[in-house]
Amino acid sequence: MQAEIITIGDEILIGQIVDTNSAFIATELNKIGVEVQQITSISDQAEQIISSLEEARKRSEIVIITGGLGPTNDDITKHTLTAYFKDELIKHPKIERHIEELFEKHIQTPISNLNRQQALLPSKAIALHNAYGTAPGMWIEENNTVFISLPGVPYEMKALLQKEVLPKITDRFNRPFILHKTVLTYGLGESAIAQKIESWEKNLPSFIKLAYLPNVGKVRLRLSARGPEEEVLQQELEKQIKDLHTYIGDIIKGYEEEASIEEQIGNKLTTLQQSIATAESCTGGRLAAKFSAIPGSSNYFRGGFVTYATQSKTQILGISPEFIKKHSVVSAAITKKMAERAKTILNTDFAIATTGNAGPTKGDSDAEIGTVYIAIATPLETKEYAFNFGQPREKVTQKAVNKSLELLYDILIK
Amino acid sequence: MQAEIITIGDEILIGQIVDTNSAFIATELNKIGVEVQQITSISDQAEQIISSLEEARKRSEIVIITGGLGPTNDDITKHTLTAYFKDELIKHPKIERHIEELFEKHIQTPISNLNRQQALLPSKAIALHNAYGTAPGMWIEENNTVFISLPGVPYEMKALLQKEVLPKITDRFNRPFILHKTVLTYGLGESAIAQKIESWEKNLPSFIKLAYLPNVGKVRLRLSARGPEEEVLQQELEKQIKDLHTYIGDIIKGYEEEASIEEQIGNKLTTLQQSIATAESCTGGRLAAKFSAIPGSSNYFRGGFVTYATQSKTQILGISPEFIKKHSVVSAAITKKMAERAKTILNTDFAIATTGNAGPTKGDSDAEIGTVYIAIATPLETKEYAFNFGQPREKVTQKAVNKSLELLYDILIK
Numbered sequence: 001m002q003a004e005i006i007t008i009g010d011e012i013l014i015g016q017i018v019d020t021n022s023a024f025i026a027t028e029l030n031k032i033g034v035e036v037q038q039i040t041s042i043s044d045q046a047e048q049i050i051s052s053l054e055e056a057r058k059r060s061e062i063v064i065i066t067g068g069l070g071p072t073n074d075d076i077t078k079h080t081l082t083a084y085f086k087d088e089l090i091k092h093p094k095i096e097r098h099i100e101e102l103f104e105k106h107i108q109t110p111i112s113n114l115n116r117q118q119a120l121l122p123s124k125a126i127a128l129h130n131a132y133g134t135a136p137g138m139w140i141e142e143n144n145t146v147f148i149s150l151p152g153v154p155y156e157m158k159a160l161l162q163k164e165v166l167p168k169i170t171d172r173f174n175r176p177f178i179l180h181k182t183v184l185t186y187g188l189g190e191s192a193i194a195q196k197i198e199s200w201e202k203n204l205p206s207f208i209k210l211a212y213l214p215n216v217g218k219v220r221l222r223l224s225a226r227g228p229e230e231e232v233l234q235q236e237l238e239k240q241i242k243d244l245h246t247y248i249g250d251i252i253k254g255y256e257e258e259a260s261i262e263e264q265i266g267n268k269l270t271t272l273q274q275s276i277a278t279a280e281s282c283t284g285g286r287l288a289a290k291f292s293a294i295p296g297s298s299n300y301f302r303g304g305f306v307t308y309a310t311q312s313k314t315q316i317l318g319i320s321p322e323f324i325k326k327h328s329v330v331s332a333a334i335t336k337k338m339a340e341r342a343k344t345i346l347n348t349d350f351a352i353a354t355t356g357n358a359g360p361t362k363g364d365s366d367a368e369i370g371t372v373y374i375a376i377a378t379p380l381e382t383k384e385y386a387f388n389f390g391q392p393r394e395k396v397t398q399k400a401v402n403k404s405l406e407l408l409y410d411i412l413i414k
Numbered sequence: 415m416q417a418e419i420i421t422i423g424d425e426i427l428i429g430q431i432v433d434t435n436s437a438f439i440a441t442e443l444n445k446i447g448v449e450v451q452q453i454t455s456i457s458d459q460a461e462q463i464i465s466s467l468e469e470a471r472k473r474s475e476i477v478i479i480t481g482g483l484g485p486t487n488d489d490i491t492k493h494t495l496t497a498y499f500k501d502e503l504i505k506h507p508k509i510e511r512h513i514e515e516l517f518e519k520h521i522q523t524p525i526s527n528l529n530r531q532q533a534l535l536p537s538k539a540i541a542l543h544n545a546y547g548t549a550p551g552m553w554i555e556e557n558n559t560v561f562i563s564l565p566g567v568p569y570e571m572k573a574l575l576q577k578e579v580l581p582k583i584t585d586r587f588n589r590p591f592i593l594h595k596t597v598l599t600y601g602l603g604e605s606a607i608a609q610k611i612e613s614w615e616k617n618l619p620s621f622i623k624l625a626y627l628p629n630v631g632k633v634r635l636r637l638s639a640r641g642p643e644e645e646v647l648q649q650e651l652e653k654q655i656k657d658l659h660t661y662i663g664d665i666i667k668g669y670e671e672e673a674s675i676e677e678q679i680g681n682k683l684t685t686l687q688q689s690i691a692t693a694e695s696c697t698g699g700r701l702a703a704k705f706s707a708i709p710g711s712s713n714y715f716r717g718g719f720v721t722y723a724t725q726s727k728t729q730i731l732g733i734s735p736e737f738i739k740k741h742s743v744v745s746a747a748i749t750k751k752m753a754e755r756a757k758t759i760l761n762t763d764f765a766i767a768t769t770g771n772a773g774p775t776k777g778d779s780d781a782e783i784g785t786v787y788i789a790i791a792t793p794l795e796t797k798e799y800a801f802n803f804g805q806p807r808e809k810v811t812q813k814a815v816n817k818s819l820e821l822l823y824d825i826l827i828k
Contacts, residue, residue, distance in 0.1 A: 041453035303729070304719070308712050308717055
């Protein structure tokens with residue numbers, strides 16, 4: 001069971017947008033045992049679209065196409081597919097009514113002829129309902145290959161894929177099982193891990209593949225198992241991961257497929273009926289955004305402070321200018337105070353604070369670029385940590401966020 | 415001048431990571447007049463790598479490959495390239511010293527043999543210096559096609575591309591000019607815009623292409639001009655954009671290539687020597703993160719509050735529980751108070767506040783899912799705005815962030 005993804009849009013090829021759709025589609029297909037063997041991004045040109053379809057159908061039974069279904073002149077996917085399958089467009093009155101309803105509810109401007117034309121589909125296509133947008137999806141089968149065309153707008157595509165496409169693929173094809181289990185490790189580099197687990201890695205069975213996914217401050221180890229019997233794969237993965245713990249148990253902080261590190265922290269706080277606050281300088285709201293992105297997090301994430309400018313540490317957190325002057329604004333003493341003040345103001349059990357100099361220039365402190373201090377206030381004490389995350393700016397803030405979550409995990413869960 | 419990008423890594427094909435590298439590379443190549451005509455993502459398998467190289471060299475003179483250069487067993491790009499070019503590996507002592515230095519400075523673990531092997535490169539390759547990592551880049555030329563292999567870690571790849579690859583491409587190839595100008599519009603849908611600018615669009619010269627890039631709450635209009643004379647392209651783009659203003663001047667909020675909307679807001683505040691604060695509920699720190707991501711933003715972004723949980727609106731911002739109960743936590747009155755309190759506490763000229771219900775459940779309020787209130791406190795008054803951004807959660811928070819920036823832009827710049 002092989003699939004390919006073709007994303008259509010000049011905006012991808014000139015780098016104006018990042019193609020996030022492919023990753024989402026690939027993840028969902030993997031879950032139902034469909035392997036993606038190539039992702040191809042091409043421009044809005046009929047010739048390129050047709051030659052990519054021709055190549056893809058030689059290799060794969062499922063071809064998912066995204067993009068180019070909008071109402072404007074630069075969107076040509078629907079017309080190209082109609083020509084490619086030597087078909088003609090027919091109107092779907094149900095879809096037209098859906099478009100009218102969307103305009104009435106959420107769009108302030110009057111419905112146009114361009115929008116009404118979105119209710120036209122090739123006669124060979126099965127229409128797929130797009131709950132959140134005006135462009136319907138299409139399912140076209142020809143000579144044992146299924147071509148699925150979806151809009152490029154991410155939230156429209158996601159809903160269509162999950163509600164319309166995946167159930168149809170599951171019905172239509174027999175699939176093997178593909179299981180992934182990704183071990184989250186924090187604090188050690190990939191080559192150091194590779195050395196520690198060398199003998200374990202060598203003895204993995206042939207149906208399990210190992211991949212190292214290094215990131216700033218964390219390395220994910222992905223085990224991928226493929227085979228006809230789900231039970232067998234599951235048991236072998238569990239056995240191998242149990243073994244892996246004897247080699248690097250100290251740096252393992254959970255499994256990606258189960259819950260992200262911030263979700264695990266949230267679950268633990270929920271169980272403990274405890275709460276947390278943030279006070280961020282160099283991470284500028286990113287930690288708060290991580291917590292608040294989880295539905296229901298208001299049960300334990302009480303709130304946060306972004307004290308990016310020096311004076312805001314005084315105005316918001318009440319840290320005296322003298323204290324800041326004495327210790328310097330990027331210092332362990334300041335992060336400690338930030339965490340403690342956030343904890344007191346919001347009356348939480350825990351608080352986490354970051355300060356640092358992410359560069360490119362030194363700003364309000366003498367601290368070397370890359371310097372980051374993290375402090376965690378717990379019900380018992382406040383711990384401070386010092387790091388140098390190097391350069392550039394982007395890496396420093398990312399590492400600071402990842403390290404903060406790692407430290408919090410260690411305190412709460414380990 | 416055609417280029418292609420091949421990104422290698424199973425993690426892309428199973429959807430575990432989003433390929434952000436291609437967008438960055440494509441943007442940079444466009445700037446120097448090199449057009450990307452295909453982006454292909456394939457797995458870490460020698461066969462697939464070789465067949466993609468074969469296909470790409472038929473179409474393009476520049477093939478940029480990312481990924482698979484790590485020290486672990488799952489990384490096979492270097493060995494595959496060595497075999498493909500019938501070459502052998504030789505050691506570069508300078509690179510080995512660089513690896514040693516990186517370990518001494520930033521990595522706490524001892525250097526391993528695996529890391530030392532990263533100093534081995536095919537003899538036909540020109541080594542490209544990787545300032546931030548241990549895997550060097552490679553430049554291999556054969557029969558008028560240049561193959562460039564770069565590591566997959568984004569910040570390593572970016573530095574290598576900008577400092578090593580682009581200057582070499584500029585030296586090696588004659589290139590035409592490609593200019594993009596992207597008009598940022600906020601507040602109107604793509605089909606409504608298309609209708610308004612229909613006659614303008616029809617009369618665009620053939621060397622200028624128009625694309626609509628819809629997003630939640632904003633539509634970008636990209637004009638792409640290609641030709642041998644930069645001056646001519648530049649003048650025509652300017653003329654066309656001036657014309658465009660007569661059609662939709664009211665919804666244009668700047669140009670993407672010049673500065674993002676948050677940078678423009680920052681520049682304006684800097685010029686006015688005025689400051690801003692944030693108080694976020696449903697956007698949970700995302701607005702603060704937008705501001706603080708800009709180097710130097712501490713000059714005008716004084717700080718922010720993340721009052722995601724209801725009680726934090728009392729604890730942090732001092733809004734009385736009675737007031738919250740009277741108006742309901744998701745209401746115009748609450749956002750107004752949030753903005754005003756943030757402005758007072760941080761003693762700023764402006765403050766922006768968001769509250770809403772992003773779903774999936776109703777939480778602490780009766781407000782319909784998708785409801786968002788935004789308030790902006792200015793030196794003169796506080797304005798409130800009410801919206802319903804529909805569903806799902808992701809779309810609601812994104813729209814809330816974009817709408818906040820749009821409203822702020824209108825007040826500050828229009």
